[in-house]
Amino acid sequence: MDLREFISKSEAAGKLKRVKKEDDWNLELSHISKVNEEKGGGALLFENVKGYKNSVLTGAYSTPDNFAIALGLESGTTMCGMSRHWMELAIKKTYDPVVVKDGPILENIIERDQVNLFDFPVPQMYPQDGGRFIGTAAALVTRDPESGWVNLGTYRMQILDEKSAGIQIIKGKHADFMMKKYQKMGKKMPALLMIGGDPLGFLTGSTLVSAETSEYEIMGALREAPIEIINSEFSGLPFMANSEIVLEGEVDPNPENWRQEGPFGEYTGYYSGKKSDEWPKPWLDVQRVYHRNDYILWSTTVGKPITDTHMIQSLNRTATLWTDLETARVPGIQSVYIPAASTGRFWVIVSVKQMYPGHPNHIADAVFGSTTGHYGMKGVIVVDEDIPADDWNKVLWAMSVRYDPKRDTQIYNRGRSTPLDPALHHSERDIVSRIAIDACTPYEWDRKPQEIFLDEDMEKKVRDNWDSYGL
Ligand SMILES: Cc1cc2nc3c(=O)[nH]c(=O)nc-3n(C[C@H](O)[C@H](O)[C@H](O)COP(=O)(O)O)c2cc1C
Ligand SMILES: [Mn+2]
Known part of the structure; x- marks a missing residue:
C-alpha cells in the first residue's frame, strides 16, 4: 500500500475529506485539522494551500477506521482489537525488506544547490512554535555503523533554513545510540527523512520496537510481506520505493555544532523547547531531495489530546507493550x-x-x-x-x-x-x-464478595420478549 491507496480507500469509506477552499499554511491548516479532529475526525487532504501547488494530508490516523484501512482490517475494529492483531502478527513472523532498483520516489531528484525546504507546503501549527515542522508524520532512517541495523524513528524536525532541519532525538532513542557511535568514530551520521510510502512507515517509525530490530521488519510483519526499498546511491540508506518525499543528508553528532530548534506545541498539550527547558538539537544537513510527481506532504495534528498523534501512540504502544508481555x-x-x-x-x-x-x-x-x-x-x-x-x-x-x-x-x-x-x-x-x-479482587481470599448476576433464564426470557413490553 502507498499513501495514495490509503487516501483513496479512506475517502471511499467516508474517512477522508478534501479541503478545496484556499487556506494558509500559517496556522489555518493546522487549526482546521485540530477542529476537525474535535468534531470526530477523519483525514483531511488540503488541495489548495496558499502559495503552493502540492497537497497536504493531516489527521490520517484520527479515527480507528483509518487505522483499520492502513492495516487491512474491517471497519469498526476497536483500537484494542487492532493492537491485539498487531501483537499476534509481530510474534508470528517478521519479513526483511526487499531491495528494488526503481520506484516512483525516483521521479524527481533535486541536488543540493537547488534544495529549498521552504518549497514544501509545511504548516506552522501553533502560534508560539519556533517555525515550520517538516518532519512529523515521517520517519528518520539511520544505520548503526557497527551492526548495520537500520532504524526508523519519528522525531520532530523543524526547518531551520533552506537546507537544514533540526531534529529532536531524545536521549536513549535509537538514532541517539547510533549518533553517539558516529561521534566516537569522528564521523557524520548519514540520515534521511522519509515521508509517505506505506502508511505503516509512520505508524512503525513512532513505535517502541526493540533495539537491533528494524521497523521495516515490523512493517513486513504487519503486511505479511516484505517492504520494497531502494538503497540510496548517495548514502546507502534504504527508503521505501513508493515514498512521497525523501530528504537525504548528514547529521553532525558533535553537540558543539548543534542548533536551537523549537518551541513546538507538543502532544502533552504544552510547548516544549521554550527558553526555560531548551537544549540544542542536531540537524539534518540536506544534500539531496527526492519526490514523486505531485507529491503529497503528510503532517500530523498535535497539541492537546485527542489528535492523531495520541491515537497513533495509543495503538502502537498498546501493541508493543502487549507484544513485550506475551514474549x-x-x-x-x-x-x-x-x-x-x-x-x-x-x-x-x-x-x-x-x-x-x-x-x-x-x-x-x-x-x-x-x-x-x-x-x-x-x-x-x-x-x-x-x-x-x-x-x-x-x-x-x-x-x-x-x-x-x-x-x-x-x-x-x-x-x-x-x-x-x-x-x-x-x-x-x-x-x-x-x-x-x-x-483486582485478591486471588488468595478465602471468601470473596458475592457479585450480582442476573438470573440467566429470566434474563433470556426478558430479552426474547423485549418487544412485547412496549418499551
Ligand atoms: C507525531 C510524533 C512525533 C514524535 N516526536 C518525537 C521527537 O521529536 N523526539 C523523539 O525522541 N520522539 C518522538 N516521538 C516518539 C518516537 O517516535 C518513539 O519514541 C519511537 O520509538 C522512536 O523510534 P526509536 O524507538 O527507533 O528511537 C514522536 C512520536 C510521534 C507519534
Ligand atoms: Mn527503533
Whole structure:
C-alpha cells in the first residue's frame, strides 16, 4: 500500500475529506485539522494551500477506521482489537525488506544547490512554535555503523533554513545510540527523512520496537510481506520505493555544532523547547531531495489530546507493550490498553485472569520492565478478566469496589522519563515515579464478595420478549 491507496480507500469509506477552499499554511491548516479532529475526525487532504501547488494530508490516523484501512482490517475494529492483531502478527513472523532498483520516489531528484525546504507546503501549527515542522508524520532512517541495523524513528524536525532541519532525538532513542557511535568514530551520521510510502512507515517509525530490530521488519510483519526499498546511491540508506518525499543528508553528532530548534506545541498539550527547558538539537544537513510527481506532504495534528498523534501512540504502544508481555510469557493477559486520552503513553490498563497470589503485581512489574512500559509510563491499572481494558466505566467500577488504596498501591520511585513531561520541573525531567494500582479482587481470599448476576433464564426470557413490553 502507498499513501495514495490509503487516501483513496479512506475517502471511499467516508474517512477522508478534501479541503478545496484556499487556506494558509500559517496556522489555518493546522487549526482546521485540530477542529476537525474535535468534531470526530477523519483525514483531511488540503488541495489548495496558499502559495503552493502540492497537497497536504493531516489527521490520517484520527479515527480507528483509518487505522483499520492502513492495516487491512474491517471497519469498526476497536483500537484494542487492532493492537491485539498487531501483537499476534509481530510474534508470528517478521519479513526483511526487499531491495528494488526503481520506484516512483525516483521521479524527481533535486541536488543540493537547488534544495529549498521552504518549497514544501509545511504548516506552522501553533502560534508560539519556533517555525515550520517538516518532519512529523515521517520517519528518520539511520544505520548503526557497527551492526548495520537500520532504524526508523519519528522525531520532530523543524526547518531551520533552506537546507537544514533540526531534529529532536531524545536521549536513549535509537538514532541517539547510533549518533553517539558516529561521534566516537569522528564521523557524520548519514540520515534521511522519509515521508509517505506505506502508511505503516509512520505508524512503525513512532513505535517502541526493540533495539537491533528494524521497523521495516515490523512493517513486513504487519503486511505479511516484505517492504520494497531502494538503497540510496548517495548514502546507502534504504527508503521505501513508493515514498512521497525523501530528504537525504548528514547529521553532525558533535553537540558543539548543534542548533536551537523549537518551541513546538507538543502532544502533552504544552510547548516544549521554550527558553526555560531548551537544549540544542542536531540537524539534518540536506544534500539531496527526492519526490514523486505531485507529491503529497503528510503532517500530523498535535497539541492537546485527542489528535492523531495520541491515537497513533495509543495503538502502537498498546501493541508493543502487549507484544513485550506475551514474549516475556507473562500468563493470563486478556487485554491491554493505553488510552489516547492519556496522550497515548502515560497510563495503561491491563486485564488479567488471575492464576496465583500477586499475579497483578507480576503484571505491573513486567509492564514497567518492558521496552514500551519502562519509558515515561506513570501508571498501570490491573483489572480482573471480566473487565475489558478499554472499558473505562468498568475500570472505574473495579477501582471503586475491588481496590484498597493502601493495600493495592505501589509507588516506584525512579523510572525513565521523557523530557517533554510538563508535570516535572523543567530542570529535573530525566526521572519520574510510577504507580501500580491493583484493582483486582485478591486471588488468595478465602471468601470473596458475592457479585450480582442476573438470573440467566429470566434474563433470556426478558430479552426474547423485549418487544412485547412496549418499551
Ligand atoms: C507525531 C510524533 C512525533 C514524535 N516526536 C518525537 C521527537 O521529536 N523526539 C523523539 O525522541 N520522539 C518522538 N516521538 C516518539 C518516537 O517516535 C518513539 O519514541 C519511537 O520509538 C522512536 O523510534 P526509536 O524507538 O527507533 O528511537 C514522536 C512520536 C510521534 C507519534
Ligand atoms: Mn527503533
